[in-house]
Amino acid sequence: MxxxxxxxxxxxxxxxxxxxxxxxxxxxxxxxxYLSFRLGAxxxxxxxxxxxEIRSYxxxxxxxxxxxxxxxxxxxxxxxxxxxxxRLKLSCQAAEYTDFTVVIVLNLRDRVVGIVVDAVSxxxxxxxxxxxxxxxxxxxxxxxxxxxxxxxxxxxxxxxxILTDIAALMSSADMGLVATAVH
Numbered sequence: 001m002x003x004x005x006x007x008x009x010x011x012x013x014x015x016x017x018x019x020x021x022x023x024x025x026x027x028x029x030x031x032x033x034y035l036s037f038r039l040g041a042x043x044x045x046x047x048x049x050x051x052x053e054i055r056s057y058x059x060x061x062x063x064x065x066x067x068x069x070x071x072x073x074x075x076x077x078x079x080x081x082x083x084x085x086x087r088l089k090l091s092c093q094a095a096e097y098t099d100f101t102v103v104i105v106l107n108l109r110d111r112v113v114g115i116v117v118d119a120v121s122x123x124x125x126x127x128x129x130x131x132x133x134x135x136x137x138x139x140x141x142x143x144x145x146x147x148x149x150x151x152x153x154x155x156x157x158x159x160x161x162i163l164t165d166i167a168a169l170m171s172s173a174d175m176g177l178v179a180t181a182v183h
Contacts, residue, residue, distance in 0.1 A: 034150065036121040036161055037104065040092045045150055045161040048123055050106050057101040057116060071116065074103075081105065084170070085116040108167050115166075124161065126150045131163065145169040 034045030060072030060083040069088035073080050083103060087095040100119040105112060134146040145168050150161035 032127075033123055033125050034161065034163060035104065036124050037102075037117040038119045038121065039087050039090060039117055040094070043121065043159060043161050044117075045124060045126075045163045046104075046106075046166040050108060050166055052105040052107040052112065054120055055103045055105060055114075057097055057103055060114075074114065076105065076112065076114075079112055081112050081114050083114040083116060087116065087118065089169075106166060106170070108170055111170075113170055124150070124152055126152070126161075126163075145172070 033048040035048050035051050036043055036045045038044075058074070060074045062072040063070065063082075066072070069085050071083045071085050073082050075081075085095055095116075098118075101116060102120055103114040103116055104120065105114050130151045131148045132151065134143050134148050136143075145165050147163040147165050150163050152159040152161060
């Protein structure tokens with residue numbers, strides 16, 4: 001019979017993490033607080049530090065020949081702000097404007113941009129261990145703007161947040177709004 005000898009510096013078995021080191025480092029670099037919002041049936045989260053303000057939706061001034069997801073521009077205290085309907089950009093089934101529809105005004109380095117969403121939920125603090133890697137998908141699904149999946153709550157009331165790199169999404173080539181050196 002062999003005796004179990006505990007090493008004083010060894011972590012307890014329940015504290016051992018089975019997350020690969022590169023993933024742990026990537027998750028540790030993620031923001032810890034997210035503004036959650038809804039697009040259709042899905043719930044998304046963006047870095048709260050990118051949010052300048054939240055406004056009720058008002059019809060923006062249309063820009064000729066703009067892509068279908070750029071609704072137009074608004075004048076926000078002397079700053080002309082492009083308004084992107086994120087529901088259209090991410091190909092949601094419907095983009096209905098209701099009393100809950102809001103514009104999240106983002107400050108992305110030297111550019112202010114507004115995104116239209118169905119509703120804002122709340123600010124959620126996520127610990128690194130509640131953020132999971134984005135699933136690997138086929139080339140037909142663009143997951144390059146997904147930082148990971150945040151799990152909020154427990155059991156039957158668990159919510160999953162699609163954590164979005166909003167700066168990368170707004171600087172994508174089809175947007176033409178923000179320089180690619182946003183990070």
